[in-house]
Amino acid sequence: MLKLENLKKVYDGVTILENINLNIEDGEIISILGPSGCGKTTLLNLILGIAEADGGHIVFNGQDITDVPMEKRGFNIVFQDYALFPNLNVYENITYGLRNNPGISTEEEVQELIELLGLEEHLNKRIDQLSGGQKQRTALARTMVMKPKILLLDEPLSALDGVIKESIKDKIRAIAKDYNLTTIIVTHDPEEALTISDKVLILEKGGISQYGKPSEIITHPENPFVKKFILNQLEIKRNNIYMLFANTMLSQQEVSA
Numbered sequence: 001m002l003k004l005e006n007l008k009k010v011y012d013g014v015t016i017l018e019n020i021n022l023n024i025e026d027g028e029i030i031s032i033l034g035p036s037g038c039g040k041t042t043l044l045n046l047i048l049g050i051a052e053a054d055g056g057h058i059v060f061n062g063q064d065i066t067d068v069p070m071e072k073r074g075f076n077i078v079f080q081d082y083a084l085f086p087n088l089n090v091y092e093n094i095t096y097g098l099r100n101n102p103g104i105s106t107e108e109e110v111q112e113l114i115e116l117l118g119l120e121e122h123l124n125k126r127i128d129q130l131s132g133g134q135k136q137r138t139a140l141a142r143t144m145v146m147k148p149k150i151l152l153l154d155e156p157l158s159a160l161d162g163v164i165k166e167s168i169k170d171k172i173r174a175i176a177k178d179y180n181l182t183t184i185i186v187t188h189d190p191e192e193a194l195t196i197s198d199k200v201l202i203l204e205k206g207g208i209s210q211y212g213k214p215s216e217i218i219t220h221p222e223n224p225f226v227k228k229f230i231l232n233q234l235e236i237k238r239n240n241i242y243m244l245f246a247n248t249m250l251s252q253q254e255v256s257a
């Protein structure tokens with residue numbers, strides 16, 4: 001279990017995060033959701049160990065890791081821009097981390113991941129020959145072969161369009177559930193957060209606005225911010241789709257009249 005206890009972060013005298021208290025169970029998919037500048041990436045960086053906390057504790061499986069350096073935490077991140085190596089092909093990218101740590105995954109385990117992520121036919125391609133979804137799956141495979149204890153994903157779907165987005169969502173869920181891997185996702189999109197996660201952490205101005213299952217957030221928004229930020233956006237999307245359908249039906253009726 002990952003526990004965040006009273007976590008605090010200050011940049012240049014400004015408090016960015018405060019009173020962050022949270023329990024994340026093993027194998028759960030958690031989304032950190034909130035508007036631009038609310039502290040999502042900062043929280044991800046604190047968990048990963050890129051940034052140091054200015055107060056509070058991070059406890060992983062009973063051990064206080066607040067002062068444990070990033071490389072010793074054993075967590076791993078897929079960055080928003082994937083950060084793949086352009087001079088290596090897909091297979092070389094996936095297995096790059098194993099060059100210096102060959103025992104972490106066997107060739108069989110690497111092949112399993114390649115299959116799970118549907119990358120078999122792309123292994124010899126250069127990175128610039130891949131679509132956005134293929135790059136994202138390569139980045140996921142490269143991170144997963146290192147068997148992270150926690151998988152962190154920074155806006156994993158934001159660069160992808162509709163159908164691809166849904167397929168990557170399925171892959172992320174399959175990985176988290178097949179490997180019982182705690183997965184923490186940063187997103188600013190309520191629909192994404194509510195459809196991919198077991199629980200959603202909604203941040204507002206550096207504090208927790210609500211933390212709960214998607215169904216709880218939809219049925220019991222705890223405050224006006226959640227109602228306004230989350231539910232309004234979803235309602236607008238729903239209404240747009242209804243309008244589109246209604247207009248389409250109307251024009252079809254006009255044609256057949």
Ligand SMILES: Nc1ncnc2c1ncn2[C@@H]1O[C@H](COP(=O)(O)OP(=O)(O)OP(=O)(O)O)[C@@H](O)[C@H]1O
Nearest residue numbers: 011012016034035036037038039040041042043188
């Ligand atoms: N290294 C840093 N030094 C100073 N201020 C920082 C640093 N990193 C982040 N901040 C500030 O902390 C606040 C939160 O930033 P953060 O990147 O965590 O927000 P976010 O919710 O991820 O935003 P976005 O959705 O736009 O990426 C912002 O006001 C930002 O300017």
